[in-house]
Amino acid sequence: MSDGTAGLLDRLSLNQETVRQWSLPELADGCARAGVRGVGLWRAPVQEYGVAAAARLVRDAGLRVTSLCRGGFFTATDPARRAAALEDNRAAVDEAAALGTTTLVLVSGGLPPGSRDLPGARERVADALAELGPYAAERGVRLALEPLHPMYAADRCVVSTLAQALDLAERFPAGQVGVVVDTYHLWWDDTVGTQIGRAGGTGEEAASRIAAFQLADWVTPLPEGALLGRGQLGDGAVDLRWFRERVETAGYRGPIEVEIFNPALWARDGTDVLAEVVDRFLAHVG
Template structure:
């Protein structure tokens, strides 16, 4: 449990003060925060709340979305937010195709160029940009970076510690080549996240993930791969699920801890 981190989105409807209090009561020492609820509560208040509770923020989710016209200013704000919250990891979701475009290769090139432009600002703030490859079904509207190779090709253009990659089991489990590549990634692994793939897929695929152990993903090979790479950081459980969200926050946290323990 020393590596367990509760990702805020797993209990989306649980307000931040209650979530922090619930984690403290449960003996959870690490949390991953999301920009929207942090902004709603207030950045300074959120930072103070977490710090006073003695919790560590393992990552801030999420920035990126480089197809948006205002991407540069928004990503700079996200870097500032991560630094204020005391986390060195900002998760990047690249965004989908620009409106009206079918140029997938061009969109991916734009992501690489955008990250290169953002790196100096993030590096000065001590924040690692953690590129997250999302499952290919999200390529059109949410994330044009879909494979480990695509994410690493961008990350490796920059020094270790400035740009890394997010390992998310939900998005990578389908790739029969990824485990060996993760095992060789070394310090490029910026954060490790768990969620399971449940079937049949719900209508809202984005919010149909399962807690670890509830689906068809073999988690142990992923654990072994990140361990072999030398990753010793936090293991976040990040689950988006409409049914789960309807449960009380403390029940969600307890179920998340149980799921984490079942696959560790």
């Protein structure tokens, strides 16, 4: 293994949804055995295991939590539901802080039932960021706004492009609100290279908006509901190495998280899946 390979592998993080078949202890053990140093966690399994216990588990395994998924869902118009969403997001910030990660991934939310008002929904996302940004920053956590593929605009996320995410993030200090660059959501966009450069800012870490860099490949046909059809690295249409080079040119040197929702991976042995992820990562990203 060359120094370059070792350096890149040090940056690999496994998002736990990629190996959903694993419990948290299996995840911690499996990553440690595979030499993977980072994990991206999800709130539900962490809460089920216990936040403090999960933090201890990953720390004892020598792992770094690179992100917590996810807060967000800010687009309700009903005041009680909005208040509940904000309260839940404060809890998510607290959980991120307890896990020792600086990055809370936010999925903005879709249109409320019956609504066709995309601009209004997007403004409610901005309002929520304004409320949560200071709370998060005080706890050492940055809100990482994730643009999701436009096919999710109605029911999941009204922020569909990196340009839109940056338009929102730039209303706030870089220490409060960043963005997620996820290849699955952004690969089709002919402006994404330019927008990654914009997200990098001056190239100094404190000014950069790139809070997380996530990988999955795009494969077809899409499954019903379009949620669980992400491809293993190298199986699809995305030029993953191009993305890595672009975020690095923009100054990003942080974790590279592999997040693949795919029932075919979940049906396999987790150790095999992780070994394949590592191989594919080195072959298609390195």
